[in-house]
Amino acid sequence: MKPPASHADPFDHDNLEDPGPLHERLREAGPVVRLSRYDTYALARYEHVHAALTDWQRFQSAAGVGLSNFRYEKPWRPPSLLLEADPPHHDAPRRVLSAIVGPRALHRLRDRWAAAAADLADRVLSCGDVIDAVPALAEAFPLRVFPDAVGIPEAGRENLLPYGDHLFNAFGPPNDLVAAGAGRIAGLSAWVNAQCARDVLTSDGFGAAIWAAADRGDLTPEQAPLVVRSLLSAGVDTTVHGLSAVLYAFATHPDQWERLRAQPALARVAFDEAVRWESPVQTFFRTATTDVTVGETVIPDGAKILMFLGAANRDPRRWANPDRFDLSRDPSGHVGFGMGIHQCVGQHIARLEAESVLTALARRVSRIELAGPVRRHHNNTLRAWRSIPVRLHRK
Amino acid sequence: MAETRTLRVAGKEPVADGVIALTLTDPGGARLPDWTPGAHIDLVLPGGLVRQYSLCGDRWDPYTYRIAVLRETGGRGGSAYLHDVLDVGEAVGLGGPRNNFPLVPAARYLFIAGGIGITPLLPMIAQADLLGADWQLLYGGRREASLAFGRHLGGYGDRVHLRPEDRYGLLDLPGFLGAWEPGTRVYCCGPAPLLAAVERACAGLPPHTLRTERFAATTLTGPARSTPFEIELARSKAVLTVPTDSSVLDVLTAAGADVLSSCRQGVCGTCEITVLAGEPDHRDSVLDDTERAAGTRMFACVSRSRSDRLVVDL
Numbered sequence: 001m002k003p004p005a006s007h008a009d010p011f012d013h014d015n016l017e018d019p020g021p022l023h024e025r026l027r028e029a030g031p032v033v034r035l036s037r038y039d040t041y042a043l044a045r046y047e048h049v050h051a052a053l054t055d056w057q058r059f060q061s062a063a064g065v066g067l068s069n070f071r072y073e074k075p076w077r078p079p080s081l082l083l084e085a086d087p088p089h090h091d092a093p094r095r096v097l098s099a100i101v102g103p104r105a106l107h108r109l110r111d112r113w114a115a116a117a118a119d120l121a122d123r124v125l126s127c128g129d130v131i132d133a134v135p136a137l138a139e140a141f142p143l144r145v146f147p148d149a150v151g152i153p154e155a156g157r158e159n160l161l162p163y164g165d166h167l168f169n170a171f172g173p174p175n176d177l178v179a180a181g182a183g184r185i186a187g188l189s190a191w192v193n194a195q196c197a198r199d200v201l202t203s204d205g206f207g208a209a210i211w212a213a214a215d216r217g218d219l220t221p222e223q224a225p226l227v228v229r230s231l232l233s234a235g236v237d238t239t240v241h242g243l244s245a246v247l248y249a250f251a252t253h254p255d256q257w258e259r260l261r262a263q264p265a266l267a268r269v270a271f272d273e274a275v276r277w278e279s280p281v282q283t284f285f286r287t288a289t290t291d292v293t294v295g296e297t298v299i300p301d302g303a304k305i306l307m308f309l310g311a312a313n314r315d316p317r318r319w320a321n322p323d324r325f326d327l328s329r330d331p332s333g334h335v336g337f338g339m340g341i342h343q344c345v346g347q348h349i350a351r352l353e354a355e356s357v358l359t360a361l362a363r364r365v366s367r368i369e370l371a372g373p374v375r376r377h378h379n380n381t382l383r384a385w386r387s388i389p390v391r392l393h394r395k
Numbered sequence: 396m397a398e399t400r401t402l403r404v405a406g407k408e409p410v411a412d413g414v415i416a417l418t419l420t421d422p423g424g425a426r427l428p429d430w431t432p433g434a435h436i437d438l439v440l441p442g443g444l445v446r447q448y449s450l451c452g453d454r455w456d457p458y459t460y461r462i463a464v465l466r467e468t469g470g471r472g473g474s475a476y477l478h479d480v481l482d483v484g485e486a487v488g489l490g491g492p493r494n495n496f497p498l499v500p501a502a503r504y505l506f507i508a509g510g511i512g513i514t515p516l517l518p519m520i521a522q523a524d525l526l527g528a529d530w531q532l533l534y535g536g537r538r539e540a541s542l543a544f545g546r547h548l549g550g551y552g553d554r555v556h557l558r559p560e561d562r563y564g565l566l567d568l569p570g571f572l573g574a575w576e577p578g579t580r581v582y583c584c585g586p587a588p589l590l591a592a593v594e595r596a597c598a599g600l601p602p603h604t605l606r607t608e609r610f611a612a613t614t615l616t617g618p619a620r621s622t623p624f625e626i627e628l629a630r631s632k633a634v635l636t637v638p639t640d641s642s643v644l645d646v647l648t649a650a651g652a653d654v655l656s657s658c659r660q661g662v663c664g665t666c667e668i669t670v671l672a673g674e675p676d677h678r679d680s681v682l683d684d685t686e687r688a689a690g691t692r693m694f695a696c697v698s699r700s701r702s703d704r705l706v707v708d709l
Binding site for chain 2 (some may be wrong): 272
């Protein structure tokens with residue numbers, strides 16, 4: 001059966017500013033919607049997004065997880081060995097990185113990151129009550145702890161966010177957002193690639209652990225720098241926007257902040273609920289490896305499929321009152337980190353960062369209140385904030 | 396949703412003297428957890444016997460696991476049960492999959508199998524061949540009729556060297572390993588004397604060249620339990636009962652404990668809980684053997700208890 005068609009552009013500025021109405025139209029139109037403008041298929045319901053994410057056999061990543069189809073087009077950078085790879089090539093990099101940033105490694109960082117978050121919260125509060133939560137907290141914390149954990153030098157860290165921003169724009173169509181970043185990307189890429197070399201990395205970080213895996217033969221020496229690059233590509237902007245999302249959520253839901261203060265152990269649940277509610281990574285593409293039937297539609301071999309993680313995370317078929325940010329909800333099973341073999345390998349890092357920041361704030365701040373107009377940052381893949389002015393009421 | 400994981404026996408066939416192959420599926424027809432070549436699953440058999448078997452099927456088929464089981468005459472009854480008692484249509488408990496024997500990237504592989512040790516190597520060989528790697532297999536066993544999957548392997552032509560002992564004697568390891576050149580990984584699975592011989596034969600090769608998996612007797616201290624157990628929440632002092640057909644995660648969340656989860660297959664590591672007392676029965680794909688033995692952490696979506704009570708930090 002021919003699927004319903006939509007002429008909407010999910011990557012235009014209106015939809016990037018507020019994707020909710022488009023998401024609802026796509027979800028309600030059917031299990032599959034044809035996006036005529038981009039000659040691609042959209043999945044927006046939880047059930048079908050979840051199924052596509054887990055079915056790596058029929059929904060491949062190696063042809064690119066952006067609009068560009070690597071079967072016919074040359075990737076703009078050497079493809080990621082994780083995000084843009086299928087089994088069996090995907091196996092070794094995934095196995096190595098899962099162990100390095102897995103629960104065991106993160107236990108070692110817990111105390112250090114809690115101290116860093118306490119220190120940051122004290123410093124932010126000493127600068128006055130009104131701050132912009134995006135640079136002062138959501139950017140400052142990941143930019144402080146994550147590059148240290150990877151083991152890259154201090155110099156040049158200001159390149160990480162613009163690099164990530166362009167990378168995530170590049171998964172979309174070649175629109176104005178991509179054009180705006182094109183001028184700087186060669187220089188940014190060169191800097192990022194240079195940080196992946198063995199002799200640049202400290203001896204105790206994730207980066208050194210990746211090179212140690214190459215020494216054991218678990219990776220090839222050619223793979224090691226690209227696996228380090230994956231950490232630097234996917235590990236900064238995503239956590240920044242995840243933290244922004246949870247801080248914005250609390251600034252606009254004071255009752256939920258009360259709840260967190262009363263029960264600080266809810267910090268992990270709060271962050272995942274914010275990831276569900278806001279979906280910092282909004283979309284990824286897959287490519288059909290064969291004719292795939294979804295609902296009553298046959299998606300042909302080689303077609304690009306756009307999965308709307310943000311729409312799935314607010315699908316009323318799966319979530320009661322999906323638009324509500326609610327700490328009494330169990331957000332488990334959301335697809336904000338993806339699902340299946342490509343599920344965010346750094347999700348435990350993101351959770352630990354968020355838990356550290358929220359715990360530090362909950363001890364010091366009785367109320368978070370918007371203190372001015374908020375501004376979105378538009379990115380083809382990320383749901384992002386440029387500015388969230390807030391007043392932090394001290395305890 | 397009953398979250399204690401079981402597999403249904405969808406097929407059972409002899410594949411060599413004393414060896415059967417089992418085809419296993421999800422009872423509800425769902426996808427099975429993903430795996431990689433070299434992985435094994437735990438089968439939890441009646442009476443709590445836990446046995447490990449390498450997956451030897453096709454990972455591109457997400458609905459089916461395949462294992463091969465040698466009848467162990469001196470064993471403790473696991474293989475006899477699978478051979479003689481378990482019927483098509485019946486259920487067995489599942490743990491894993493886990494992989495302690497992964498295929499690392501290389502341009503060349505030398506595979507050495509002894510008897511039923513061929514099983515983890517089968518998907519590795521399929522993968523090496525798919526990737527266009529240069530590979531050879533040396534496969535020994537008592538007799539030609541005891542070499543499981545020998546005919547299938549014959550399809551690979553002269554990369555495969557079937558060497559039943561009754562015709563060829565002991566495997567010519569120096570001859571086979573003479574083909575080693577830099578960049579070659581050697582994979583071996585089989586009985587302890589073969590592993591020891593291969594280790595000696597590889598002693599002069601660079602470190603990390605040889606990768607082995609041994610069929611060690613399980614180090615678990617007792618049988619898995621098939622009866623309900625209690626879980627005590629140390630902070631709230633609540634004591635909950637986990638029935639045999641519910642997961643720890645479901646019991647905890649139903650009682651209002653805030654335990655986050657994601658994959659519900661023991662893979663992603665989100666639902667980790669800290670164990671203060673009691674002995675977990677680990678069924679996840681995350682922890683290594685040392686972490687399992689420590690018993691201080693578990694994944695609530697799939698893991699259970701060996702002791703009457705688990706005390707957790709919630």
